Amino acid sequence: xxxxIIKLASIAAMVCTPVLAMAQWKVGIEGGVVxxxxxxxxxxxxxxxxSGATNGIIGVPVRYDFRDWFGLQxxxxxxxxxxxxxxxxxxxxxxxxxxxxxxxxxxxxRFSFGGSKVRGYLLAGGFLGAWLDxxxxxxxxxxxxxxxQSYSDYHFDEKVPFDSRRDNRFDAGLSGAIGVEYQFAKRxxxxxxxxxxxxxxxxxxxxxxxxxxKHNSTFAFQVGVxxxxxxx
Amino acid sequence: MKIKTxxxxxxxxxxxxxxxxxxxxxxxxxxxxxxxxxxWRDVFESYWxxxxxxxxxxxxxxxDWDEVYREYGAQFDGLEFDVKEDxxxxxGLFEDICSNLIDHHYTLILKDEHGxxxxxxxxxDNELKSRDYYHEKYxxxxxxxxxxxxxxxxxxxxxxxxxxxxxxAVWSYLLDGDIAVLGLSSFKISQNKEVEDVQEVLENYxxxxxxxxxxxxxxxxxxxxTGGSTDDMFIILRPLLSEPINFGYTRSKxxxxxxxYTPWSPLILTPFEPEDNPVERNLEGVPVVALAxxxxxxxxxITPMAIMAMxxxxxxxERTTGGHGPLNFNINDFYTGELENKAFRMYTxxxxxxxxxxxxxxxxxxxxxxxxxxxxxxxxxxNDTQLYRAAEFIHTGK
Numbered sequence: 218x219x220x221x222i223i224k225l226a227s228i229a230a231m232v233c234t235p236v237l238a239m240a241q242w243k244v245g246i247e248g249g250v251v252x253x254x255x256x257x258x259x260x261x262x263x264x265x266x267x268s269g270a271t272n273g274i275i276g277v278p279v280r281y282d283f284r285d286w287f288g289l290q291x292x293x294x295x296x297x298x299x300x301x302x303x304x305x306x307x308x309x310x311x312x313x314x315x316x317x318x319x320x321x322x323x324x325x326x327r328f329s330f331g332g333s334k335v336r337g338y339l340l341a342g343g344f345l346g347a348w349l350d351x352x353x354x355x356x357x358x359x360x361x362x363x364x365x366q367s368y369s370d371y372h373f374d375e376k377v378p379f380d381s382r383r384d385n386r387f388d389a390g391l392s393g394a395i396g397v398e399y400q401f402a403k404r405x406x407x408x409x410x411x412x413x414x415x416x417x418x419x420x421x422x423x424x425x426x427x428x429x430x431k432h433n434s435t436f437a438f439q440v441g442v443x444x445x446x447x448x449x
Numbered sequence: 450m451k452i453k454t455x456x457x458x459x460x461x462x463x464x465x466x467x468x469x470x471x472x473x474x475x476x477x478x479x480x481x482x483x484x485x486x487x488x489w490r491d492v493f494e495s496y497w498x499x500x501x502x503x504x505x506x507x508x509x510x511x512x513d514w515d516e517v518y519r520e521y522g523a524q525f526d527g528l529e530f531d532v533k534e535d536x537x538x539x540x541g542l543f544e545d546i547c548s549n550l551i552d553h554h555y556t557l558i559l560k561d562e563h564g565x566x567x568x569x570x571x572x573x574d575n576e577l578k579s580r581d582y583y584h585e586k587y588x589x590x591x592x593x594x595x596x597x598x599x600x601x602x603x604x605x606x607x608x609x610x611x612x613x614x615x616x617x618a619v620w621s622y623l624l625d626g627d628i629a630v631l632g633l634s635s636f637k638i639s640q641n642k643e644v645e646d647v648q649e650v651l652e653n654y655x656x657x658x659x660x661x662x663x664x665x666x667x668x669x670x671x672x673x674x675t676g677g678s679t680d681d682m683f684i685i686l687r688p689l690l691s692e693p694i695n696f697g698y699t700r701s702k703x704x705x706x707x708x709x710y711t712p713w714s715p716l717i718l719t720p721f722e723p724e725d726n727p728v729e730r731n732l733e734g735v736p737v738v739a740l741a742x743x744x745x746x747x748x749x750x751i752t753p754m755a756i757m758a759m760x761x762x763x764x765x766x767e768r769t770t771g772g773h774g775p776l777n778f779n780i781n782d783f784y785t786g787e788l789e790n791k792a793f794r795m796y797t798x799x800x801x802x803x804x805x806x807x808x809x810x811x812x813x814x815x816x817x818x819x820x821x822x823x824x825x826x827x828x829x830x831x832n833d834t835q836l837y838r839a840a841e842f843i844h845t846g847k
Contacts, residue, residue, distance in 0.1 A: 262784045308782075
């Protein structure tokens with residue numbers, strides 16, 4: 218029994234040693250813009266429209282490269298998944314612009330290709346996260362207007378309190394990215410990438426039958442710099 | 450191997466992007482536009498969907514609407530329009546379904562095969578009748594008798610009043626020589642502002658305030674009042690204000706989810722510019738008393754709410770109906786509120802109101818500062834004990 222364990226350990230060491238010898242830890246910082254769209258069920262609210270909104274993203278990525286073409290990347294990102302809802306026709310001017318802050322922790326398999334200094338890469342994985350807060354700004358109707366009836370008389374800009382019956386603050390989904398990295402010094406590289414995050418989780422808990430769905434669909438464009446902690 | 454892996458990753462990424470951009474549309478018609486109903490199950494589905502997405506009070510309503518679907522849906526299966534017994538069973542089920550809805554404006558009207566109203570269900574009326582202080586509405590003739598009796602007693606003078614053919618009545622008089630009183634059966638002043646008799650009542654109301662030498666107070670009597678236009682509050686209360694008042698907030702729906710609500714919009718009433726104000730008198734320190742009762746609903750409750758928010762405002766009488774969500778009469782305004790199709794009409798509020806204290810009193814009513822119950826026996830003799838208590842409060846401050 219002990220001999221079997223020793224044999225297996227020896228084989229594992231023989232296989233892994235060359236890999237570990239090439240492994241690198243990298244850490245960095247990244248930031249950019251995100252454009253989020255709310256994927257929402259429509260029903261008979263014909264002139265209630267949804268549009269995407271753009272805001273920012275910052276993150277701290279950590280990468281472990283097993284080989285020059287394969288690694289794992291995890292990061293902590295703070296980003297806004299905003300969207301707007303507005304009315305058309307006679308209700309024009311009635312609008313709600315939501316700012317929703319999230320923290321996401323994506324984990325990716327990283328595949329890279331190309332030369333020694335400039336390399337393209339793909340990220341494929343998923344993310345976990347949390348919805349941190351929500352604000353809404355816009356205009357709507359107010360009763361008892363003294364200067365004529367308008368559907369956009371009242372302007373608001375306020376925090377939206379979470380409703381524990383409705384709001385699902387857990388966020389998780391799939392994510393992928395395409396980018397290019399340039400190694401400009403022995404320990405430093407810069408990168409630029411386009412990323413997509415699709416929330417599999419609904420923004421709402423399942424609290425009603427025939428519930429309309431609400432999912433975030435987020436594109437990010439960001440640049441960053443990586444620092445190599447351990448070298449080959 | 451490496452190239453294959455990269456290609457698979459690219460294909461996966463593109464697939465996610467493409468499929469995630471599709472909208473998920475619910476297969477539900479606007480109940481307002483629904484024309485074809487084959488049986489009572491179709492009516493139930495239309496009604497249930499309309500309520501599910503468009504009822505304004507799901508935040509506070511105790512009815513478990515999911516349970517309604519599970520419990521009642523199957524009971525409508527097989528109930529046909531052309532079988533009288535089936536229709537009676539269906540009507541009974543609808544009555545059960547809406548029996549605990551909190552909206553006290555709410556009325557569900559089922560239609561017959563010709564599209565005419567067949568059954569009416571107003572759950573708020575049943576709740577009102579269960580209150581231990583419930584009393585029936587009285588007529589304008591009863592009010593006239595009270596005014597005449599008190600005129601004979603010397604307590605009421607300078608009376609001007611009118612009842613129009615549409616049932617709308619409005620009156621004003623001077624009580625005890627120092628209190629200006631305005632009463633109305635519904636809030637239809639602005640609808641009838643061109644009617645000379647109505648104008649005379651208002652002119653009398655303003656002139657009593659302006660010209661009564663030792664004015665001690667003002668009473669706005671919205672008892673027995675069925676509500677009406679928000680514009681009437683401009684005519685009645687704005688002339689009495691010297692500064693804006695915030696007397697509550699409204700919100701409606703901004704999504705199809707039951708708990709998707711707009712932000713709260715404040716209910717603010719502003720004073721007239723001095724040059725436009727029909728009341729020229731400084732009313733600082735002059736109490737304004739709202740007189741309301743269990744049959745005061747909608748604007749007849751919102752007006753006492755506004756009066757209570759005035760620095761010199763008070764309310765006397767009974768806890769009101771509790772049906773004070775504003776109505777726009779058009780589901781497409783906020784995709785909430787009243788809807789009507791070939792099978793049914795649902796009369797319900799477009800928005801919900803909370804008062805300045807942050808509480809919503811829909812289904813409960815506005816509680817007066819001083820509770821005075823209706824005394825039917827004395828009223829029949831011409832003695833309006835609630836009015837007398839309001840006068841006593843104005844004269845004594847307690």
